[in-house]
Amino acid sequence: MVAALTRAVLTLAAVVTGVFLLTALLPQDAAQILAGRQADPSRVTALRVELGLDRPWWARFLSWLAGLFQGDLGKSYVDGRPVGPALAERLGASALIVVPAWVLAVVAGVLVALVVARHAAGSAAVAAFSALPEVVLVSGLVLAFATGLGRLPAVSLLPVGGSAWDAPEVLVLPILALALPSAAWLARSVRGPVTDVLGRPFVVDAHLRGVSPARIAVRHVLPHVAGPVAQGAAILAGSLLAGTTVVESLLAYPGLGQLLATAVASRDVPVIQAVALVDAAVVLVAVLAADGIAKAGAR
Amino acid sequence: MSREFSRRAALVLGGGFALAACGKSDGSSPGSPSSGGTLRYGTVAAGGATAVADPHGALFNESDWVRMAALYDVLCVPGENGEVLPRLATTWTSSPDATRWRFELRTDAAFTDGRPVRARDVLFSLRRIASKAAANGDRLGTVDIGRSTADGNVLELVTSLPDAELPRTLAGVTFVVPEGTETFDNPVGSGPFKPARADAQGIAVVRNDLWWGRRPYLDGLEIRGFADPQALSVAVVSNLIDVAANVNPATAKTAERTGRLAVTSRPDALTYPLLMRLDKAPFDRPEVRQAVKLAVDRQALVDSVLLGYGTPGNDAPGPSDPSYPRDLAVPARDVAKARSLAGGLNVVLNTTTAYPGMVSAATAVAGQLREAGIAAEVRQHPAETYWTRVYTVEPFCLGYTTDLPFPVWARQTALSTAGYNETGWKDPATDRDFATAMATTDPARRTELLRGIQRRMAAEGGWVVWGSAASLTVAAPSVRGLPSGSGFARIFLDGVWLQR
Numbered sequence: 001m002v003a004a005l006t007r008a009v010l011t012l013a014a015v016v017t018g019v020f021l022l023t024a025l026l027p028q029d030a031a032q033i034l035a036g037r038q039a040d041p042s043r044v045t046a047l048r049v050e051l052g053l054d055r056p057w058w059a060r061f062l063s064w065l066a067g068l069f070q071g072d073l074g075k076s077y078v079d080g081r082p083v084g085p086a087l088a089e090r091l092g093a094s095a096l097i098v099v100p101a102w103v104l105a106v107v108a109g110v111l112v113a114l115v116v117a118r119h120a121a122g123s124a125a126v127a128a129f130s131a132l133p134e135v136v137l138v139s140g141l142v143l144a145f146a147t148g149l150g151r152l153p154a155v156s157l158l159p160v161g162g163s164a165w166d167a168p169e170v171l172v173l174p175i176l177a178l179a180l181p182s183a184a185w186l187a188r189s190v191r192g193p194v195t196d197v198l199g200r201p202f203v204v205d206a207h208l209r210g211v212s213p214a215r216i217a218v219r220h221v222l223p224h225v226a227g228p229v230a231q232g233a234a235i236l237a238g239s240l241l242a243g244t245t246v247v248e249s250l251l252a253y254p255g256l257g258q259l260l261a262t263a264v265a266s267r268d269v270p271v272i273q274a275v276a277l278v279d280a281a282v283v284l285v286a287v288l289a290a291d292g293i294a295k296a297g298a299r
Numbered sequence: 300m301s302r303e304f305s306r307r308a309a310l311v312l313g314g315g316f317a318l319a320a321c322g323k324s325d326g327s328s329p330g331s332p333s334s335g336g337t338l339r340y341g342t343v344a345a346g347g348a349t350a351v352a353d354p355h356g357a358l359f360n361e362s363d364w365v366r367m368a369a370l371y372d373v374l375c376v377p378g379e380n381g382e383v384l385p386r387l388a389t390t391w392t393s394s395p396d397a398t399r400w401r402f403e404l405r406t407d408a409a410f411t412d413g414r415p416v417r418a419r420d421v422l423f424s425l426r427r428i429a430s431k432a433a434a435n436g437d438r439l440g441t442v443d444i445g446r447s448t449a450d451g452n453v454l455e456l457v458t459s460l461p462d463a464e465l466p467r468t469l470a471g472v473t474f475v476v477p478e479g480t481e482t483f484d485n486p487v488g489s490g491p492f493k494p495a496r497a498d499a500q501g502i503a504v505v506r507n508d509l510w511w512g513r514r515p516y517l518d519g520l521e522i523r524g525f526a527d528p529q530a531l532s533v534a535v536v537s538n539l540i541d542v543a544a545n546v547n548p549a550t551a552k553t554a555e556r557t558g559r560l561a562v563t564s565r566p567d568a569l570t571y572p573l574l575m576r577l578d579k580a581p582f583d584r585p586e587v588r589q590a591v592k593l594a595v596d597r598q599a600l601v602d603s604v605l606l607g608y609g610t611p612g613n614d615a616p617g618p619s620d621p622s623y624p625r626d627l628a629v630p631a632r633d634v635a636k637a638r639s640l641a642g643g644l645n646v647v648l649n650t651t652t653a654y655p656g657m658v659s660a661a662t663a664v665a666g667q668l669r670e671a672g673i674a675a676e677v678r679q680h681p682a683e684t685y686w687t688r689v690y691t692v693e694p695f696c697l698g699y700t701t702d703l704p705f706p707v708w709a710r711q712t713a714l715s716t717a718g719y720n721e722t723g724w725k726d727p728a729t730d731r732d733f734a735t736a737m738a739t740t741d742p743a744r745r746t747e748l749l750r751g752i753q754r755r756m757a758a759e760g761g762w763v764v765w766g767s768a769a770s771l772t773v774a775a776p777s778v779r780g781l782p783s784g785s786g787f788a789r790i791f792l793d794g795v796w797l798q799r
Contacts, residue, residue: 027683034357036436040711040718046433079351089498146537154537155530160503160521161496252523252530254500262344262526 015280030077030267074270094255101178109186130184134246156253238286242279336797342544344524352483354474355427357434362524368790371474371488377788381621397463402454418449423478440468461738471787491793516796547655548606554773567619568770575761578723579694590641594671609768614757617705618767622749642672650697653682722761
């Protein structure tokens with residue numbers, strides 16, 4: 001347990017260092033972007049000094065780390081405001097679409113796996129679906145539900161200053177856009193175990209006794225695939241939160257993914273680091289949980 | 300604003316009479332502006348959707364500019380055709396050499412917390428803007444803030460150089476906060492609106508009944524920034540917002556095709572000039588520059604790149620400025636002459652994906668040059684590196700300019716003293732005429748001097764300003780009175796109303 005925790009902390013440290021280095025390697029820094037498109041070079045230099053970007057990268061990284069240990073995530077280069085509250089607000093907004101999407105993906109993924117277990121064509125369709133680019137999927141959903149049926153808003157604007165509870169309908173498209181590929185992925189990864197269990201004597205026997213397929217699924221199949229399902233669900237929890245960027249940007253939903261995208265665009269390192277920290281922590285916890293489940297299953 | 304409105308009203312009224320005369324009036328002629336309603340306004344947040352709170356630092360999101368213009372008052376605002384209209388300042392005069400400016404402020408302006416707006420508050424705000432010059436693109440221009448003073452309702456600004464165009468430089472950007480303000484979580488301004496609610500994506504403001512100006516028609520505004528232009532387009536087409544400002548030509552065309560949305564345009568807002576460096580081969584040879592100017596088909600570029608939302612240009616670099624030489628003819632295409640001047644030449648035209656239209660413009664230009672025997676290859680660069688490593692460096696590039704006042708633009712990039720020089724234009728006559736113009740307080744004479752500079756640049760310079768693009772706004776048909784002036788006039792929404 002201690003070893004696992006140490007590993008997790010080391011991984012986390014590696015991730016935030018890696019993200020910091022990658023951001024430092026990007027062309028242009030926050031000073032250049034803030035100073036504007038055709039800025040006077042002397043102005044850029046002045047701004048760099050102001051933001052502390054004239055120091056070497058390791059000095060900047062160390063002072064960021066030092067702040068982190070005191071619970072201080074730093075201030076945004078763009079608006080000078082503390083990163084913490086903005087992060088919390090965006091994390092909350094993302095949770096509102098990620099958590100339902102996760103539940104939906106797990107339930108739908110298992111159901112689909114049960115249905116397509118014995119159909120090669122069905123599983124090929126699932127595979128194709130899970131490989132669908134998010135841009136195509138979101139456009140398709142908008143076309144079907146917003147433009148076509150006119151039932152849902154085509155972009156997920158929240159009431160200004162309000163929360164998603166005031167307009168729950170805006171959550172539907174982002175949740176679907178996140179859940180569908182995840183469900184397909186889960187269905188693909190548990191299809192093997194399900195097919196395997198369906199071929200076992202006790203299931204065949206139950207079938208011959210005339211037990212209904214639904215009952216077979218619940219009583220005989222699910223308990224035996226609980227391990228792989230839980231493992232897949234844990235991995236999904238991490239990847240869903242870390243993978244909201246495209247969906248949130250296309251649907252104008254103000255979550256963590258969009259914050260990350262805009263922070264990268266403006267090289268706002270303190271914000272990028274904070275989002276990376278949260279994403280990495282969630283993914284790590286998810287992977288640890290998945291590992292734990294796998295070990296428990298093996299015993 | 301009022302003049303703009305009456306012109307608009309006259310047009311509409313005229314249209315109404317014409318329709319009535321035809322006997323098929325649809326009854327939609329809007330009489331006088333009606334009050335009430337909340338305008339849902341959206342625009343692209345290019346640099347990121349993060350809303351900036353400080354009105355004096357870097358404001359690279361259009362949504363931030365619009366918000367500041369709603370919450371805070373400014374000294375003066377741009378009107379039509381480069382004129383400057385009073386706002387907090389009622390009148391201004393300068394010393395004969397245009398180095399000392401006296402702004403008289405109105406005495407009936409008050410902040411939302413009840414305190415009066417004094418010249419000290421304005422000076423404090425200008426000082427903050429000056430201290431953040433690196434981040435805000437040197438917004439105050441020539442103002443020497445250390446020597447400027449405030450007394451009662453009189454503000455005296457001293458400039459480091461003669462600057463007869465100072466009010467135009469300041470128009471629309473001098474957001475005034477109460478003296479001593481350093482935090483902006485609960486904004487206190489003296490603008491036409493006051494804050495109601497805010498979040499990461501947008502802000503809602505309501506009418507400020509204490510404002511000194513004509514009572515805004517709208518009850519309030521909701522201002523949102525969109526990280527993705529496609530999402531902005533979808534939002535206005537599906538009626539989730541009333542206005543999508545600064546959209547690209549393709550979005551405007553799509554909106555027009557729906558038949559349910561109106562496209563309004565502010566002409567000459569943007570240019571994508573070809574920049575030929577005078578200090579680099581082959582463009583150091585005048586006949587090569589001449590050949591490029593003759594080889595481009597300007598109308599074709601306006602049609603294909605701007606989808607018709609623009610005007611062909613005559614290579615004078617400031618089409619939105621009153622000093623633009625309108626009488627200078629647009630050069631007619633002459634492929635044969637271009638070929639005889641520079642046929643057989645190989646050039647690389649550099650461009651970037653930074654703004655919509657820059658790649659398609661380069662591709663179309665390259666095709667036209669090839670028709671004149673100039674082998675042009677398009678090289679595309681990412682936006683991140685373009686402005687630092689390609690622009691002002693490579694001999695042949697696509698540029699991008701907004702409708703800044705011509706003197707501001709010239710000071711930035713076309714004088715010998717400019718921090719960077721986009722075409723390597725270093726011309727003693729330009730420097731001299733510019734200095735004379737900036738020390739000339741008579742507007743007609745000054746404009747004439749600046750016009751002379753623009754003419755010379757068009758004839759001998761390295762700019763091919765093949766056309767100017769309109770800034771396009773898509774709006775629901777009920778939205779009236781959107782700003783039509785140039786430059787920062789676009790961010791002031793207190794004259795907008797919703798037709799009932």
